[in-house]
Structure formats: structure tokens, C-alpha cells
Amino acid sequence: MNAKVNITNRVGASFPVRRMNFDFDIVPEYWMNGSAGLTHFMTALSALFPAGEKFFIDSVRAVRQHPAIKDNEALQKEISAFIGQEAMHTHEHVSFNASAQKYGHDVDTLDRYTDKVIQTTRKFMAKVGKPVGITQEMVDLTATTALEHFTATIASELLRNPHIQALxxxxxxxxMWAWHAIEENEHKAVAYDVFEGVFGRGYKAYALRTGSLTIAMVILFITQSYFLARLLKQDKQLNLKSLKEIYAYAYSPSKGIITGMGKEMLAYFKPGFHPNDLDTVGLLTTWKAKLGF
Incomplete structure (x- = not known):
């Protein structure tokens, strides 16, 4: 494995914080099966992470001292480990994005766009929700909970789908992607447990979390698709060959990584849903052994 790994669990959480150090300088320009289309699809996804994961951290930190959860020692330890893992994800994706930038792919601009989309959307939703008692903290935490479900779901699909792995x-x-996928599933319940601890499980909480997922998925799809098209166009690779490869990788009914997420994504709309209802313990055990964790 081309990374130095320092595993810590000093906060006593149920999962560790692994401090990684990947060498992205040796990564080729089109690292995914030699395909510009597939590489840019994943780069467009990676461009969302630095600003996105900072938002996740800030959203959870903003409410961790809420009276309903501040004395929950076990949850506080999970929050600390969640923040640690997300900070490491940000660090490594920043490093990878910088390596893509060296090849002339303008990921820096996409990172700034991501932050602008996040900040504009969160402020707009808080303004719209204010008359019915929805605060900025509620908007931020429900969006984080929804997006954490997305990241855990796409992560588990990556770990299950041999077609994706072969590419x-x-x-x-x-x-790097397997490590990130493992950790997204390790901490998939933390933001949700914080959300339930602060806002409960009533009708309003259900409407908030499901509405947030719907809105977040629309914005995420539009943003990532725009990033992908921009990267392809700048690289003069916006052509039928690239689009066919992207379709087969992401959206084909039989093996696409996005279409493969459908059932687990819809589970979020089930009343009484909890992320741990989607059992990935065996999957993570297998992959942690593969990576030597």
C-alpha cells in the first residue's frame, strides 16, 4: 500500500482515526483504466469533498454541546472520531486534487464553486425555513445527515461492486478510495445519531431529513455533472467515447455505481430508519483485512 498509516483511537470511539499519507505524485493523469472520462468522473466527485467535509465537521461541531447530547459520553467520543476521520479525508482529497491540478485540470476552481454552492444553499434554506422555526443549525445538520447517507451508500457500493474495483x-x-469508503461506513451513524439526539424522531424531524435528502441529491447531481462536463471540455475529452464509458461506469442498470445505490438510498425514507439498519460489518471486515487495517 502506497501510504504510511498511523492508526489512533485515543478518544475511545468505536472506530479509529487513521492518519494516512498517500503519495499522489506517482499517480498517472488518467489513473482509472487509462480513461479520461472515468478519471474525470471521480475527480469531479473528489472536488466536492474538501468543502463538503469541512461543512460536515462544522455542522456537527455547532450542536455537539446541545443540552440533549452534551453529557452523552459515548456519542461525544464518536463525534470526536467522526471529526478526525473527516479531517483526514479532507487532507487526502486536497492532496489528490492538487495532483490533478498539476496535470492542468482546474480542480481549484471546482473546490471554490463547491463552497459557494454549499454556503448559498444553506443560507437560502435557513431563510426559507425561518418562518416555521427552522434554524441554520437545523438546516446544516439535516443536510449533513442526508449527505452522510449518500457518501456511506456510494462507499458501500464501491466496496461491493467488482466491476468498479477492476476499473x-x-x-x-x-x-485511497477503499480507505475512504471504509471510514464513511464506520462513521455513517454519527451525524444521524446527533440529529436524532437533538431533534428527535417525530414528524417534523422525518420531514426535515427526507426533504433534505431530496434537495441535496438534486443539487449534488447538478453540481457533480457540471464539474464533470467542465473537466472533460477543458481536457478536450467531451466526446461520445467518454460519455459511453461514464454511462457504463455510473448509470448502467446492471453494474453502474450510481444505479446500484438505489435501494439503500430509498431506505432513508423509511420511518424509523437508522443507518445501522444497512449492515456493512462483514463487508468492512473483509476490506480492512485487505488493506491491512
Whole structure:
């Protein structure tokens, strides 16, 4: 594995914080099966993470001292580990994005766009919701809860789908995405447990979390698709060949990573849903052994 790994669990949470150090300087330009289309699809996804994961951290931190959860020692330890893992994800994706930037792919601009989309949307939703008692903290935490479900779901699909894994032909990138996927599933319930602890499980909480997921998925799809098209166009790779490869990878009914997420994404709309209802314990055990964690 092309990374130095320092595993810590000093906060006593149920999952550790792994401090990674990938060497992205040796990653080729088109690291995913030599395909510009597939590489840019994943780069467009990676461009969402630095600003997105900072938003997740800020949203959970903003409410961790809420009276309903501040004395919950176990949950506070999980929050600390969640913040640690997300901070490491941000660090490594910033490093990867910088390596893509060196090849002339303008990921820096996409990162700034991501932050602008997040800040504009969260402020707008808080303004719209204010008359019915929806605060900025509620908007931020429900959006984080929804997006954490998305990241955990796409992560588990990546770990389950052999077609996707076979396309990740560069070992550094394959390991980076597998590590990220493992940790997204390890901490998938933290933001949700914070949300339930603060806002409960009533009708209003259900409407908030499901409405947030619907809105977040629309914005995420539009943003990532725009990033992908922009990267392809700048690289003069916006052509039928690239689009066919992207369709087969992401959206084909039989093996697409996005279409494969459908059932688990819809589970979020079930009343009484909890992220741990989607059992990934065995999957994570297998992959942690593969990566030597």
C-alpha cells in the first residue's frame, strides 16, 4: 500500500482515526483504466469533498454541546472520531486534487464553486425555513445527515461492486478510495445519531431529513455533472467515447455505481430508519483485512 498509516483511537470511539499519507505524485493523469472520462468522473466527485467535509465537521461541531447530547459520553467520543476521520479525508482529497491540478485540470476552481454552492444553499434554506422555526443549525445538520447517507451508500457500493474495483487500475487511487469508503461506513451513524439526539424522531424531524435528502441529491447531481462536463471540455475529452464509458461506469442498470445505490438510498425514507439498519460489518471486515487495517 502506497501510504504510511498511523492508526489512533485515543478518544475511545468505536472506530479509529487513521492518519494516512498517500503519495499522489506517482499517480498517472488518467489513473482509472487509462480513461479520461472515468478519471474525470471521480475527480469531479473528489472536488466536492474538501468543502463538503469541512461543512460536515462544522455542522456537527455547532450542536455537539446541545443540552440533549452534551453529557452523552459515548456519542461525544464518536463525534470526536467522526471529526478526525473527516479531517483526514479532507487532507487526502486536497492532496489528490492538487495532483490533478498539476496535470492542468482546474480542480481549484471546482473546490471554490463547491463552497459557494454549499454556503448559498444553506443560507437560502435557513431563510426559507425561518418562518416555521427552522434554524441554520437545523438546516446544516439535516443536510449533513442526508449527505452522510449518500457518501456511506456510494462507499458501500464501491466496496461491493467488482466491476468498479477492476476499473481502478492505479493502486494508490484504489487504496485511497477503499480507505475512504471504509471510514464513511464506520462513521455513517454519527451525524444521524446527533440529529436524532437533538431533534428527535417525530414528524417534523422525518420531514426535515427526507426533504433534505431530496434537495441535496438534486443539487449534488447538478453540481457533480457540471464539474464533470467542465473537466472533460477543458481536457478536450467531451466526446461520445467518454460519455459511453461514464454511462457504463455510473448509470448502467446492471453494474453502474450510481444505479446500484438505489435501494439503500430509498431506505432513508423509511420511518424509523437508522443507518445501522444497512449492515456493512462483514463487508468492512473483509476490506480492512485487505488493506491491512
Amino acid at each position: 481502478m487500475t492505479d493502486q494508490t487511487m484504489a487504496t
